[in-house]
Amino acid sequence: MNRSKVVTLEDRIPKLKTQRRQKANRRLILYVSMFFLLIIGILYFQSPLSHVKTIEVIGNRHISSEEIINLSGISSETSFWNIQKHKIISHIKKKNVQIKDVSITKEFPNKIVISVTELIRVGYCIQDGHYDPILEDGTILSSSEGSTVPSDAPILMNWKSGAELQEMAFELSLLSKEISGLISEIHHTPSDTDDLHITLFMNDGREVSSTIRDFAKKMSAYPSIASQLDKDLKGIIHLEVAYYFEAYETEAAEQTEMEEVKENESEG
Incomplete structure (x- = not known):
């Protein structure tokens, strides 16, 4: 029969003391570490670091x-x-x-x-010889940057602050950079039938007759229409109810014919 080993209380006391001492040391190290971290944190937050x-x-x-x-x-x-x-x-x-x-x-x-x-600069207006930027929300900035003609957006002529300008600015913000870069000037030219009528002068020498309402959508057709025309043929591209091109030469020819008729009538 095997005899079980008997461990007396006296034998266990040194081991318990060692374990307690180790726990106390670990607790002390933890407290000291936390103290130093706190000091370092305070110094860090109070220093330029x-x-x-x-x-x-x-x-x-x-x-x-x-x-x-x-x-x-x-x-x-x-x-x-x-x-x-x-x-x-x-x-x-x-x-x-x-x-x-x-x-x-x-x-x-x-x-x-x-x-x-x-905010996107969708255009410029001329004030006291300066080009004041027009933002996409219709706000006009007061500028003193100089009289150099800006090239990043078209010039708006004959416009006043109001609903028309805000709507025009919004439509311009919808244009692609490529199409916006084709426009030189935009004139507000209201007619008896359309208070929102506008006339555009393009960098390619042509004109565009359109309206503010759905302008961005209408102008998306411009590159396609212009590409089908002779580069030397100038005139007006109408982007209103129907899209069509009206050459300047036709107008000039009709005017010449009318002048000839008048001369003949006067001679007769």
Whole structure:
């Protein structure tokens, strides 16, 4: 018969003391580590190490990065962890009407990226010798950039602020860059039958007679119509109820014929 080994209480006491000492040591190490981490955290948040060091602005074209940064209020004194995105975004959009949308991204350890979407400049109007930009929502910006003719959008002539301009701006915002680039000037030429009638002067030397209503949809047909015409043949492309081309030469010929008839009548 096997005898079971008997362990006395005296034999177990040293082992229990060792286990308790190990637990106490581990607990002490944990407390000391937490203490030092707390001290390091306090020193970090109170030091320049926690401040923003780099601010990058992307997506802006007409608004300077410096202006956007100034509107954001973020500087090298701003804590990286204390940036209130919603307030900053709201302030930037409120203070600059050209900005359509803003987003702010944090990149560890201390970089801020401000992404901006600007309202599209769909056209320009002439004021006091300057070309004032017209935004896609119909807002006209006061500009002092100079008298150089802009090439990124058409010039709008004989327009006043109001519903017509806002609707025109919206239609222009729907145009592709390719078609918008073909337009030189847009004149508001209301008629007895159409208060929204417009006349366009194209960069290829032709005219377009159209209306503001559904303008973008109508203009989508222009490249196809123009490609079927002789490059040297100038005239008016009508984009109203029916689409058709009216050559200047026809008008000139008809006018000449009328003048000849009048001369013959006077001689007779």
